[in-house]
Structure formats: C-alpha cells, structure tokens
Amino acid sequence: MEHPERIGRYRIEGLLGVGSFATVWLGHDEVLDARVAIKVLAENWSHDLRVRERFVEEARLLWRLEDERLARVHAFDELPDGRPYAVLAWADGGSLRGRLESGPLDVERCLWLLAEIAAGVQVLHDAQIVHRDLTPGNVLFRSRLAGDEQVLVADLGLAKELAAASGLTARAGTPGFMAPEQDHPLATVDRQTDVYALGRIGVVLLTESGDVDGGWRLRPGVSDGVGDVLRTATAQDPADRYPDASAFLTALADAAPPGGPHAPRPSSRQEAAGRGGAGRTRTLARWWGRRRVVAAGVSLALAGAAVMAWSWWERDTSVAASDDDRVRVRLPEGWQAAGSGWSGRTDGDGAREPALVVSPDPGRWATDTSVPGAFIGLSPTLAAETTPEDLVAAQVHGQCEAPESAEVDAGGVTWVVATFAGCRSGKATIVEAASSAPSDAGLLYAQIAPPASTDPARFVESMLAGIEVGPP
Known part of the structure; x- marks a missing residue:
C-alpha cells in the first residue's frame, strides 16, 4: 500500500488500520499541532454508490450527533481522485x-x-x-x-x-x-x-x-x-x-453495587454545568469521576421478601439492618413496599443488606416511566467505603439536565440531595439522596421518582422525613 505524504493539509505519519471499506491514517495537523485520524474510502469501493453513500452517511451521523462518546468528525473532503475522506479525533489509546x-x-x-x-x-x-x-x-x-x-x-x-x-x-x-x-x-x-x-x-x-x-x-x-x-x-x-x-x-x-468504578462518565457538558453551579454543586462536580448510573431504579428479587407493615402515614414498613437496627419507611397513601435486600450489597456474612422498593406498583416502578416510586437502602459497608456526598455525586443520569444539589434537613437527619429534572428518557424527575444513619448504623441511600402530580421538592422532603433507623 502506497504511503501518502499528505492528505489535504495533513502530513501523514503512519498507518492506523485497514478495513473492508476504508483505510485509516495517522495525520498531523501542523496548524493546530495535533494528531488526527484520517479515514479514506478504499479505492476498490470508490465507484460503488451504495458503499460511498454509507461512508458519507457515517460522517454525517457523527457530525450531527457530536457526542464525546462517539468518534468525532473534524472535517470532510475529497482526494484528487474523488475518494472521500473524514478527519476524525485520534483515538490514541487504540481499540x-x-x-x-x-x-x-x-x-x-x-x-x-x-x-x-x-x-x-x-x-x-x-x-x-x-x-x-x-x-x-x-x-x-x-x-x-x-x-x-x-x-x-x-x-x-x-x-x-x-x-x-x-x-x-x-x-x-x-x-x-x-x-x-x-x-x-x-x-x-x-x-x-x-x-x-x-x-x-x-x-x-x-x-x-x-x-x-x-x-x-x-x-x-x-x-x-x-x-x-x-x-x-x-x-x-x-x-x-x-x-x-x-x-x-x-x-x-x-447487578453491581453503587459507588464502584464500573460506571459511565458524565459528558463534558454535565461537568461544565456542575462547575458553573454554586455551593454544593461545585463540591459534587469534583466527585463526578467516580460515579455510577442508576438510571431508573434498582431491581430487587421480590420472592421471599420479609416485609412488616402497620399504620403510620398510611402505614410504615421496615427491614432489618442488624439485630439492633431496622430501617423504617413511611408510605404515602396507596403505596406498597417490597424487597428482599440490596442487590449487590452484602454484609460480612454474605447476606444482602436491607433495602426496599416503595411504590404504588413496586413490580413496575423501575420499568414503567409513568409509575412513581423509591428505592431505599441502609448499608453499613457503604458507610465504611464512602460518604453521603460522594455517593450522591457518584449517581449520574446522562439524559437529564445538570442536577440541582443541596442539603435537606428532614426528620432530624441531614440529607445530601441531587435533583435531576427534564429527563429525556425514563422518569421525568429523579432524585438521589444519601445521609449518615443515626448511631452509626450505616449509610442511608434513597432514589426517588416523585409522582408527576406533586410538587417534587415537597414530596421528596416528606418521603425523606419518613425514613427512620432504630430498634425493631
């Protein structure tokens, strides 16, 4: 294969790869002093209109989407022989x-x-x-x-x-x-x-x-x-x-616990929005490098759930955190609770740590965007690994607007709360919240999708005020 000296304004430094329909060269933009990847339609396909259109359409898609999770197009042009080429951001880390x-x-x-x-x-x-x-x-x-x-x-x-x-x-x-x-x-x-x-x-x-x-x-x-x-x-x-x-x-x-490294990053637009906020938002932005997606809720195995219920708001339900502590959740009218523990979070004996899904329909809240609900968990092990600020900062919803973050006092407990609104897929509003449970019982975590007919801030505050940790 002949090694071109230049393609357009770019000096060619080497060959990056050869595919069925295109060849990719490493180029150097001497004006910007930057390396780029230049994808050139293969010569043997240059006269096939279907393949040529496919090549052009790829560049159009990348240009139109312009997302940092996709290979970005900087320019598009043709060689003297008529073959099109696209100038892309160079993926210096390989494949x-x-x-x-x-x-x-x-x-x-x-x-x-x-x-x-x-x-x-x-x-x-x-x-x-x-x-x-x-x-x-x-x-x-x-x-x-x-x-x-x-x-x-x-x-x-x-x-x-x-x-x-x-x-x-x-x-x-x-x-x-x-x-x-x-x-x-x-x-x-x-x-x-x-x-x-x-x-x-x-x-x-x-x-x-x-x-x-x-x-x-x-x-x-x-x-x-x-x-x-x-x-x-x-x-x-x-x-x-x-x-x-x-x-x-x-x-x-x-299928994996929150707070781990196995999570997508936010986009640079989200990071910029975080830096542009005030107070808590700037603090949270520093931690967006260690985040985890909890996009619509945490699925829990419902079989064998040990749930206790009695009258309180409409009623309150609890699951054991240890022999000494339980987490109680006060339920809005018409809501139910279900759960057999926190999927992916286990204690020293291998048992799931306590967690519940509460919703008008717990079985559908994570998959049906119209169903409100909440996931609430208490984790002693998370308390040893992270803080409420870090845990909330680790939650990212890329299809929502940049979050509004604050500290909320509810029921005598201070919660770190991030509200994701204007979500383009899934729930319209998602609230992430965490706090340190009283008496060092663990770290409390709540993800709430408020009902569409309510004031989200007021509903979330009431929900958080109804979460308690104490003796059985």
Whole structure:
C-alpha cells in the first residue's frame, strides 16, 4: 500500500488500520499541532454508490450527533481522485480488541468498560439510530486531560436510522457479534440488535468460555446477576432481550453495587454545568469521576421478601439492618413496599443488606416511566467505603439536565440531595439522596421518582422525613 505524504493539509505519519471499506491514517495537523485520524474510502469501493453513500452517511451521523462518546468528525473532503475522506479525533489509546489480545482485563475494569460502551450506544438509540456492527474493534480509547480515558463507539458505517433499518436486504455485521436476525434479510434490525452485540461484548469481557449459548462460566468476581444480564441481552429472540441500550445499562447497574468504578462518565457538558453551579454543586462536580448510573431504579428479587407493615402515614414498613437496627419507611397513601435486600450489597456474612422498593406498583416502578416510586437502602459497608456526598455525586443520569444539589434537613437527619429534572428518557424527575444513619448504623441511600402530580421538592422532603433507623 502506497504511503501518502499528505492528505489535504495533513502530513501523514503512519498507518492506523485497514478495513473492508476504508483505510485509516495517522495525520498531523501542523496548524493546530495535533494528531488526527484520517479515514479514506478504499479505492476498490470508490465507484460503488451504495458503499460511498454509507461512508458519507457515517460522517454525517457523527457530525450531527457530536457526542464525546462517539468518534468525532473534524472535517470532510475529497482526494484528487474523488475518494472521500473524514478527519476524525485520534483515538490514541487504540481499540478494545487490541487490548484483549494481551489477555483478559481486570473484572472491575470490564464492568466499567461495558457500561461505557452501552452509554455510547444509548446516544445512538436516543437519536433513533441502530449501529448494527458493535465489536471490540469498534470500541476505541482516547486520553483525557484529567489523565483517564474516554471510551468511544466508532465505525458507524453500517449504522441506519431506525425508520430505515427494517427490511434491509444486505447482510451486515461481524460474525460472533451479529444478532441471529441479521442473517435473515427480511428481519427487522432495531435497537435490540445492538443489545445482542452489547451482550456478546460482555460475554467476551466477563466469561471464561465466550460461548453464545448461555453455557459460559463467569470469571471469578462476576456476580450471577451480571450473568443473567448477559443471557437476557443475547437471547435468540429479540423480544426476549432488553429493548435498548438504556435498559441494558440499567440492568447492568442493578447487578453491581453503587459507588464502584464500573460506571459511565458524565459528558463534558454535565461537568461544565456542575462547575458553573454554586455551593454544593461545585463540591459534587469534583466527585463526578467516580460515579455510577442508576438510571431508573434498582431491581430487587421480590420472592421471599420479609416485609412488616402497620399504620403510620398510611402505614410504615421496615427491614432489618442488624439485630439492633431496622430501617423504617413511611408510605404515602396507596403505596406498597417490597424487597428482599440490596442487590449487590452484602454484609460480612454474605447476606444482602436491607433495602426496599416503595411504590404504588413496586413490580413496575423501575420499568414503567409513568409509575412513581423509591428505592431505599441502609448499608453499613457503604458507610465504611464512602460518604453521603460522594455517593450522591457518584449517581449520574446522562439524559437529564445538570442536577440541582443541596442539603435537606428532614426528620432530624441531614440529607445530601441531587435533583435531576427534564429527563429525556425514563422518569421525568429523579432524585438521589444519601445521609449518615443515626448511631452509626450505616449509610442511608434513597432514589426517588416523585409522582408527576406533586410538587417534587415537597414530596421528596416528606418521603425523606419518613425514613427512620432504630430498634425493631
């Protein structure tokens, strides 16, 4: 392959990769003193109008979406021979495929990576776009000024808007990551096709065998809940999978404890909004590097739930935190409580720490956007790991406006509260709150989706005032 000296105004320093439809060169922008990736349509495809349009459409999508989770387009032009090329931000950290060639990655890192990838795909799904070719080779890394890395979803050459994705006649995708329906030309290709690929990437990252039939063996340190998420995502029938990347991301978050490193970052716009706020908001912004998505709520196993109820507001329900303490929740009229503990949070004996879902319909509150509710948990182990400020700062809802943060005194307890409003998917308003329980009983955490017909601030304050910790 001939090594060009220049492409447009860019001096070519080397070859980054060769694909079926394009070649990617490492270029140097001498004006800005910056390296870029230059993707050039392969010469043997330059006269195929379908492939050429696919190449151009990828650049258009990236330009239109302009999200830091996607490979960004800086410019688009043509070579003297008429072949189009796109100038992209250089992913200096290489690809996930390249990293996996050196051996398996740390489990915590894998969980974080899978969540980051899903968050990138969610950007596409929110824009009514299906990727259709998610693979480790299309997951790239770029260094950030803060010293960490940004995960990028790349190679949208096969991406299609959902309205046009049904009934495609060309087989598209990469074997091993293609959903079964992609082998059938007349099948519908939609968000659940990408969910399958997300599950397959998760299988590669988090299992020892990588078998697609669900008979894999999870790597040590991977919970059974995560295994269930992967099995659902890779179901043969699309109807049995999660409906989109957002639902996959929520399920993945449910399967691991909050506060860990396995969580998507907020966008730079969110960070900027946090820095532009006052008081508590600026404080919380410092901690947004260690966050976790809890997008719509925490799913709890309802079977065998030990729930006690009696009259208080309408009534109050409690679960044991220890032999000496219980967490009590005062219920709004018409609400119910259910729960068998905090999924992913266990005490020294391996038992789940206490948690409840309270809602007019606890079974539907996490999946039905119209159902209000709350998840409330008490964790002695979290109290040893983090603080209320840090835990609240670790919660991010990327589809909502930047949060308003404050301290709220309710029921004699000081809560750190962040309110996410104007959410474009899921619940319209999500409130994250945490406090230190009295008598060093643990760290109290609450995620609340207020009813649409109420004043959110007043409802949340009443709900928090109704949470107590004390003897049985």
